[in-house]
Amino acid sequence: MKLGLDSxxxxxxxxxxxxxxxxxxxxxxxxxPPPDTHVxxxxxxxxxxxxxxxAAPQPAVQNVKDPKTGIVLINMGGPGTIxxxxxYLLKIMTDRDMIQLPVQSQLGPYIARRRTPEVQKKYSEIxxxxxxxxxxxxxxxxxxxxxDFLSPETAxxxxxVAFRYANPLTDVTLEEMEKDGLERAVLFSQxxxxxxxxxxxxxxxxxxxxxxxxxxxxxxxxxxxRWSTHPLLAKTIAERIRTELKEFxxxxxxxxxxxxxxxxxxxxxVNRGDAxxxxxxxxxQLVMKELGYCNPYSLVWQSKVGxxxxxxxxxxxxxxxxxxxxxxxxxxxxxxxxxxHIETLHELDIEYCHxxxxxxxxxxxxxxxxxxxxxxxxxxxxxxxxxxxxSGPRISPKFLTRxxxxxNTRCEMSKSWFAQxxxxx
Amino acid sequence: MKLGLDSxxxxxxxxxxxxxxxxxxxxxxxxxPPPDTHVxxxxxxxxxxxxxxxAAPQPAVQNVKDPKTGIVLINMGGPGTIxxxxxYLLKIMTDRDMIQLPVQSQLGPYIARRRTPEVQKKYSEIxxxxxxxxxxxxxxxxxxxxxDFLSPETAxxxxxVAFRYANPLTDVTLEEMEKDGLERAVLFSQxxxxxxxxxxxxxxxxxxxxxxxxxxxxxxxxxxxRWSTHPLLAKTIAERIRTELKEFxxxxxxxxxxxxxxxxxxxxxVNRGDAxxxxxxxxxQLVMKELGYCNPYSLVWQSKVGxxxxxxxxxxxxxxxxxxxxxxxxxxxxxxxxxxHIETLHELDIEYCHxxxxxxxxxxxxxxxxxxxxxxxxxxxxxxxxxxxxSGPRISPKFLTRxxxxxNTRCEMSKSWFAQxxxxx
Numbered sequence: 001m002k003l004g005l006d007s008x009x010x011x012x013x014x015x016x017x018x019x020x021x022x023x024x025x026x027x028x029x030x031x032x033p034p035p036d037t038h039v040x041x042x043x044x045x046x047x048x049x050x051x052x053x054x055a056a057p058q059p060a061v062q063n064v065k066d067p068k069t070g071i072v073l074i075n076m077g078g079p080g081t082i083x084x085x086x087x088y089l090l091k092i093m094t095d096r097d098m099i100q101l102p103v104q105s106q107l108g109p110y111i112a113r114r115r116t117p118e119v120q121k122k123y124s125e126i127x128x129x130x131x132x133x134x135x136x137x138x139x140x141x142x143x144x145x146x147x148d149f150l151s152p153e154t155a156x157x158x159x160x161v162a163f164r165y166a167n168p169l170t171d172v173t174l175e176e177m178e179k180d181g182l183e184r185a186v187l188f189s190q191x192x193x194x195x196x197x198x199x200x201x202x203x204x205x206x207x208x209x210x211x212x213x214x215x216x217x218x219x220x221x222x223x224x225x226r227w228s229t230h231p232l233l234a235k236t237i238a239e240r241i242r243t244e245l246k247e248f249x250x251x252x253x254x255x256x257x258x259x260x261x262x263x264x265x266x267x268x269x270v271n272r273g274d275a276x277x278x279x280x281x282x283x284x285q286l287v288m289k290e291l292g293y294c295n296p297y298s299l300v301w302q303s304k305v306g307x308x309x310x311x312x313x314x315x316x317x318x319x320x321x322x323x324x325x326x327x328x329x330x331x332x333x334x335x336x337x338x339x340x341h342i343e344t345l346h347e348l349d350i351e352y353c354h355x356x357x358x359x360x361x362x363x364x365x366x367x368x369x370x371x372x373x374x375x376x377x378x379x380x381x382x383x384x385x386x387x388x389x390x391s392g393p394r395i396s397p398k399f400l401t402r403x404x405x406x407x408n409t410r411c412e413m414s415k416s417w418f419a420q421x422x423x424x425x
Numbered sequence: 426m427k428l429g430l431d432s433x434x435x436x437x438x439x440x441x442x443x444x445x446x447x448x449x450x451x452x453x454x455x456x457x458p459p460p461d462t463h464v465x466x467x468x469x470x471x472x473x474x475x476x477x478x479x480a481a482p483q484p485a486v487q488n489v490k491d492p493k494t495g496i497v498l499i500n501m502g503g504p505g506t507i508x509x510x511x512x513y514l515l516k517i518m519t520d521r522d523m524i525q526l527p528v529q530s531q532l533g534p535y536i537a538r539r540r541t542p543e544v545q546k547k548y549s550e551i552x553x554x555x556x557x558x559x560x561x562x563x564x565x566x567x568x569x570x571x572x573d574f575l576s577p578e579t580a581x582x583x584x585x586v587a588f589r590y591a592n593p594l595t596d597v598t599l600e601e602m603e604k605d606g607l608e609r610a611v612l613f614s615q616x617x618x619x620x621x622x623x624x625x626x627x628x629x630x631x632x633x634x635x636x637x638x639x640x641x642x643x644x645x646x647x648x649x650x651r652w653s654t655h656p657l658l659a660k661t662i663a664e665r666i667r668t669e670l671k672e673f674x675x676x677x678x679x680x681x682x683x684x685x686x687x688x689x690x691x692x693x694x695v696n697r698g699d700a701x702x703x704x705x706x707x708x709x710q711l712v713m714k715e716l717g718y719c720n721p722y723s724l725v726w727q728s729k730v731g732x733x734x735x736x737x738x739x740x741x742x743x744x745x746x747x748x749x750x751x752x753x754x755x756x757x758x759x760x761x762x763x764x765x766h767i768e769t770l771h772e773l774d775i776e777y778c779h780x781x782x783x784x785x786x787x788x789x790x791x792x793x794x795x796x797x798x799x800x801x802x803x804x805x806x807x808x809x810x811x812x813x814x815x816s817g818p819r820i821s822p823k824f825l826t827r828x829x830x831x832x833n834t835r836c837e838m839s840k841s842w843f844a845q846x847x848x849x850x
Contacts, residue, residue, distance in 0.1 A: 229710045254822065267692070271737035273746075278706030278724045285654050285707035293818075296826035299703045312696035318829035321698070325827060325837075397679065398713075401721035402750060404743035412750075 064144075067158035070182045071147070071385060072173065073140050074202045075190040077163025078130025078341055082123055084166060086116045091165040097201035097410065119342075126345040133168075135339035136161050136190065138373050139381060146382040154184065154389050162202065170205045178216045186385060187223045192233055193279035193336050194226040195265060196272075196403065200411065203399075207414035210421075220425035222394035223418065224384060228279035232380030234286035237335060239376060240368040241291060244331045248364055256329040256364075257296045257322055260284045262336035263343065264301035264310040273403035277311060280336050287335070299335075303343050315348075316356055319365075328363040338371045395422035489569075492583035495607045496572070496810060497598065498565050499627045500615040502588025503555025503766055507548055509591060511541045516590040522626035522835065544767075551770040558593075560764035561586050561615065563798050564806060571807040579609065579814050587627065595630045603641045611810060612648045617658055618704035618761055619651040620690060621697075621828065625836065628824075632839035635846075645850040647819035648843065649809060653704035657805025659711035662760060664801060665793040666716060669756045673789055681754040681789075682721050682747055685709045687761035688768065689726035689735045698828035702736060705761050712760070724760075728768055740773075741781055744790075753788040763796045820847035 079088040092098055093108035101107045123129055140159030147157040158180065162173040177185065187206065189199040203225075227233065241258060248256055262280045270277055284299045302315040313321070319330065332353060334344050348367050357365040371377035400415050402408075504513040517523055518533035526532045548554055565584030572582040583605065587598040602610065612631065614624040628650075652658065666683060673681055687705045695702055709724045727740040738746070744755065757777060759769050773792050782790040796802035825840050827833075 229714050257826065267734075273723055273725065273738045273743060275724070277702060278709055281703030281706030282710035284703055288823075289654050293821050293823060296822040298698055298826075298829055299700070300698065300829065309692075313698040313829050318698060321829035321831075325831070327826075393718075396718050397721040398718060401682065401723075401752075404723055404725065404738050404746035406746075406750070 064156050064158040067156045067180050068183050069147070069154045069157045069389070070160055070177055070180065070185040071140065071143065071157060072160045072162050072177070072185060072187045073136050073190050074162050074170075074187060074199070075132060075136060075164070075339075076198060076202075077161075077166030077169075078132045079123060079166055080129045080133060082120050082128055084129075085120045085123060086112060088165050089115055089119060095164070095201055097204050097408065098197045122342060122346045125350060126342060130166070130341055131345075132339050132341050133161065133163070133166070135370075135372050139190075139338075139378065142373060142378045143381045143385065146378065147385060150382065151386055151389060158182075162206075164198075164202045164205060170202065171209050174206065174209055182219050184220045184222070184389075186388060187221065188385065189223075189225050190338055191336070192226065192230070192283060192338065193228045193262075193276050194399075195269075195276035196274050196406075196408070196411070197265065197269065199225060203418065204410045204414045207410075207417050210417070211413075215421065218425075220394075221421050222388065222392070223396070223399060223422060224388050224392070225396060225399045226275075226279060227384050228283045229286060230380055230384055231286070231290075232376055232383060233283065233371070234290045236371045236374050236377040236380060237283070237287045237333060237368070238290040239374060240371070241287070241331060241333055244366045244368050245295070247366060248329060252329050252363075254295065255327070256331055257298065257327055258288075258291075258331050258333060259315065259318065260287070260297065260299045260333045260335040261302050261315045261348065262299070262334070263303045264312070264314065266306075267309045267311060270311050272405040272407075275398070275403075276336075283335055287333075302347060316352055319352060319356060319362075320360060323360045323362060328361075330357075330362060330365045331368055332365070333368040334370050338377070340370050340372060344370055395419065489581050489583040492581045492605050493608045494572075494579045494582045494814070495585055495602055495605065495610040496565065496568065496582060497585045497587050497602070497610060497612045498561050498615050499587050499595075499612060499624070500557060500561060500589070500764075501623060501627075502586075502591030502594075503557045504548060504591055505554045505558060507545050507553055509554075510545045510548060511537060513590050514540055514544060520589070520626055522629050522833065523622045547767060547771045550775060551767065555591070555766055556770075557764050557766050558586065558588070558591070560795075560797050564615075564763075564803065567798060567803045568806045568810065571803065572810060575807065576811055576814060583607075587631075589623075589627045589630060595627065596634050599631065599634055607644050609645045609647070609814075611813060612646065613810065614648075614650050615763055616761070617651065617655070617708060617763065618653045618687075618701050619824075620694075620701035621699050621831075621833070621836070622690065622694065624650060628843065629835045629839045632835075632842050635842070640846065643850075645819075646846050647813065647817070648821070648824060648847060649813050649817070650821060650824045651700075651704060652809050653708045654711060655805055655809055656711070656715075657801055657808060658708065658796070659715045661796045661799050661802040661805060662708070662712045662758060662793070663715040664799060665796070666712070666756060666758055669791040669793050670720070672791060673754060677754050677788075679720065680752070681756055682723065682752055683713075683716075683756050683758060684740065684743065685712070685722065685724045685758045685760040686727045686740045686773065687724070687759075688728045689737070689739065691731075692734045692736060695736050697830040697832075700823070700828075701761075708760055712758075727772060741777055744777060744781060744787075745785060748785045748787060753786075755782075755787060755790045756793055757790070758793040759795050763802070765795050765797060769795055820844065 077088075079085045089112035090109055093101070093112040094104060096104060099108075101111075137159075140161065144157040144159050148155040151157075160173045160177055161168050162170040164170060187203070189202065191199045194200070203223075245253060245256060260280075265274065265276060281299060284297070288297055298318065300313050300315045300318040301311050304310040304314060315332070322330070332348050334348065337343070344367065353365045353367050395418060400419055402411050402415065406412075502513075504510045514537035515534055518526070518537040519529060521529060524533075526536075562584075565586065569582040569584050573580040576582075585598045585602055586593050587595040589595060612628070614627070616624045619625070628648075670678060670681060685705075690699065690701060706724060709722070713722055723743065725738050725740045725743040726736050729735040729739060740757070747755070757773050759773065762768070769792065778790045778792050820843060825844055827836050827840065831837070
């Protein structure tokens with residue numbers, strides 16, 4: 001079968017996933033691929049992939065002499081290699097802030113073991129590991145360069161990566177930070193929209209680390225916990241969408257449905273009062289405002305697991321629903337995660353854009369890249385930190401307040417501790 | 426018992442609801458009350474009421490000679506008198522866009538009959554009728570005055586009120602409009618956030634009216650279907666909150682929890698892909714941005730009815746949850762309805778602020794006024810219409826696209842019809 005490709009990256013494929021995997025492996029073997037190349041596979045379905053994301057340019061190890069301000073980039077992380085998948089899943093499955101299971105100390109490890117082969121297969125299909133660390137390092141590097149230039153009074157700035165479930169783990173990073181003799185540390189969540197299961201869990205882990213330890217003296221701590229309405233986040237996502245829209249034939253461009261897709265959460269978390277759905281909604285509306293409401297759009301939710309009810313409608317089912325209505329052209333837009341990761345590269349690209357798209361007979365389905373190292377996004381991160389350093393409150397009243405139906409005693413203790421931490425100095 | 430009051434409107438009450446009702450009746454009997462007076466009843470609980478809303482200054486009947494542009498203000502409406510309650514409920518209960526019941530043609534009228542006395546009692550407790558019409562007329566009057574001044578080329582402007590369940594009903598208004606020989610008609614939803622059950626239902630009613638009738642020739646039609654992110658909406662709500670915050674003692678001001686409250690919807694509507702929760706979330710985040718995230722806040726949902734699961738957390742339950750956490754000071758903020766109505770004046774003011782607040786032993790609970798005729802809000806409405814008249818698309822791609830899991834054939838037909846209507850002339 002002859003398959004057309006839309007860029008200079010033209011190759012021939014036989015068909016289906018095997019060839020796709022080969023292609024991914026090839027991309028991964030490149031030394032210096034351009035960071036944002038789009039590869040499009042057409043086989044009845046037209047599908048965009050952002051494979052280059054996994055091959056983000058590796059910054060030099062940041063070697064900052066006597067850093068004054070530390071910017072701690074907080075995220076969930078992902079396994080860097082296939083061998084790390086089990087440990088990663090085990091950490092998720094035993095994190096009660098993320099998932100609450102009955103007899104979790106036994107059931108968690110059991111589920112982690114049972115799911116490891118399936119998840120390893122997925123990681124092997126996106127090149128053998130998660131690109132989150134590579135992108136986070138690149139973002140940190142570019143952010144600190146800009147901060148050093150724009151805010152010499154708080155320079156030198158050094159970024160630290162604190163992942164919740166993969167290396168570099170939060171504990172190890174905090175230990176490293178202590179050695180650097182910082183004057184100021186900004187705990188900067190890399191989730192634009194706050195969710196108790198993600199940002200909340202990471203902050204609870206920082207609290208847990210210091211609970212039985214002395215906080216290093218002399219550091220002025222502060223927190224950036226959410227930034228769903230930052231205009232440059234909306235501008236970045238809008239730019240990512242514009243890039244994809246350009247690839248559609250002029251005659252059908254206006255009919256393309258923009259499907260914003262975010263990780264779903266269980267309805268019991270929604271009903272507890274978690275701010276996540278509302279903050280994701282805000283980002284979506286601001287992106288469409290930025291785009292002048294040029295196209296139809298929808299917010300849908302992906303990655304549900306387990307038998308309990310989760311917030312819908314789900315991404316795959318919504319795609320089916322639209323196809324039933326006669327719609328045939330789509331852009332999927334990750335809106336709640338700033339880096340490529342397994343759920344963009346596998347779930348969106350392979351499972352939905354390629355496999356499901358083909359099954360449903362869609363005409364064109366593309367996926368907008370995550371913010372990654374888009375210059376507008378780096379400007380956004382810089383603006384957020386700059387404003388925070390210059391005039392932001394060190395901790396927000398919202399962060400300090402629990403959900404109306406919070407039953408997590410860790411949140412109670414953690415929030416009190418952070419209130420104290422951020423009032424010192 | 427001696428009860429303190431916070432404004433020049435000081436009176437003595439014995440206690441509880443009876444006296445409160447008396448007070449409301451008194452307010453209603455005033456001829457010219459200031460439009461935004463706040464009356465505060467203290468009896469252990471401190472509670473703000475916006476009784477004046479029902480006594481909004483009645484504009485003179487708009488007598489516009491040869492109007493050129495009609496602005497159709499679309500809303501659900503409310504019974505103007507106790508006698509209209511049954512008809513109002515009957516219209517709601519038999520509207521399949523609003524509620525889907527089994528054997529609705531029988532069950533709907535049965536529920537309407539059964540609920541009439543209880544709902545009549547509530548309306549009698551807020552003064553004998555809904556103030557939605559009074560506020561809508563005032564908004565229309567002020568809006569058209571501004572439009573005439575700012576956009577002489579589309580003047581004279583005339584507003585029309587098109588309610589879904591109460592007088593003036595949509596059909597009657599459309600008939601009236603036809604006589605006026607307009608050049609242009611803007612169908613302007615007064616729900617800032619779109620929901621299929623509210624804005625959607627009204628637009629389906631307009632479609633139904635014209636389905637078997639000739640559309641009057643010579644009118645250029647267009648639609649404003651949603652405006653959740655308009656900056657002046659956020660500014661208005663922020664101002665309403667600032668007004669209430671000023672009433673709290675300085676020492677506790679920063680601990681006041683701002684509870685944004687919107688009408689809930691059934692989870693099956695959420696899961697169908699209705700945009701409402703996401704758009705309400707956007708308004709909330711933009712209001713807090715406007716306020717500089719000065720206080721803790723939360724988005725909660727009110728007015729659930731029936732046994733099926735609805736979107737939570739619920740306003741009353743959330744209040745209980747916060748009180749359990751030791752919180753004692755609150756402002757309730759209606760965020761999805763622009764006028765005082767039964768759910769602000771009764772549910773929020775009487776049931777939650779007064780009765781529940783007292784039961785829970787809160788220290789201070791106040792309720793922010795709806796936008797009503799706040800000058801910033803009128804500027805907002807004007808800006809929305811001006812931009813729409815000058816450069817807006819006549820119909821938005823989002824409006825024309827159904828929810829991913831829409832099963833309502835009326836929506837399909839209605840949207841096709843509006844696409845055609847708004848492409849004529």
